[in-house]
Amino acid sequence: MRLGVPALLGLLLCLGLLAPGHAAEPIEDYSSYQPAHKCHPAPKTGTAVLGRWVVRKFGGRPVGGARPCGRKQGVTSEHQAGRAFDWSADVRRAADRRRVKALLRALFEPDRRGNEDARARRMGVMYVIWADRIYPAWNGFRPEPYLNSACEQRSKCSRTLRHRDHVHVSLDRDGARGRTSWYADRQAPHSARQPSTSEAGRADGPA
Numbered sequence: 703m704r705l706g707v708p709a710l711l712g713l714l715l716c717l718g719l720l721a722p723g724h725a726a727e728p729i730e731d732y733s734s735y736q737p738a739h740k741c742h743p744a745p746k747t748g749t750a751v752l753g754r755w756v757v758r759k760f761g762g763r764p765v766g767g768a769r770p771c772g773r774k775q776g777v778t779s780e781h782q783a784g785r786a787f788d789w790s791a792d793v794r795r796a797a798d799r800r801r802v803k804a805l806l807r808a809l810f811e812p813d814r815r816g817n818e819d820a821r822a823r824r825m826g827v828m829y830v831i832w833a834d835r836i837y838p839a840w841n842g843f844r845p846e847p848y849l850n851s852a853c854e855q856r857s858k859c860s861r862t863l864r865h866r867d868h869v870h871v872s873l874d875r876d877g878a879r880g881r882t883s884w885y886a887d888r889q890a891p892h893s894a895r896q897p898s899t900s901e902a903g904r905a906d907g908p909a
């Protein structure tokens with residue numbers, strides 16, 4: 703997902719000839735992995751705003767956001783910390799694959815200053831999982847093979863745990879709180895509640 707920075711564009715920006723919206727603001731660095739600790743069984747402000755933006759821009763529907771915190775296992779998923787949402791997309795449908803491709807392009811394309819993965823960084827995206835691949839911020843969002851820790855092997859893993867029927871997005875703590883630059887001029891959600899997820903009961907690890 704990393705692209706080169708056109709020198710001419712950089713020069714124009716230095717001269718103040720281009721200053722589009724967020725591009726004029728300092729951009730956040732890539733998120734580190736920030737595991738879920740504290741229970742927050744409702745989407746946090748940034749999570750809700752981003753989830754609604756995805757549906758409004760790319761269609762589909764939310765299929766999971768908040769998730770109850772287990773008493774025995776504690777908080778094992780960003781869903782339980784209000785920092786994750788799931789978005790409907792079936793890998794078997796061409797139209798859905800196109801929707802996901804459009805979302806990933808929007809998240810990872812460079813801005814006019816040449817900042818790579820610009821929206822994802824401004825949103826505080828920590829990682830995305832789709833169709834057996836994870837796109838982790840701490841590795842520059844380069845896709846890597848993904849296997850849920852509840853699955854010993856891919857062939858025995860459900861479509862949901864393989865994320866072949868939905869896209870998962872996790873935010874870092876600042877992004878989930880709506881404190882990164884992408885949220886600066888966006889309204890707080892009217893409701894903090896979203897439908898419960900269909901992938902409850904999973905084990906530890908990114909999901």
Ligand SMILES: [Zn+2]
Pocket residue numbers: 766781786787788869870871901909
């Ligand atoms: Zn999820």
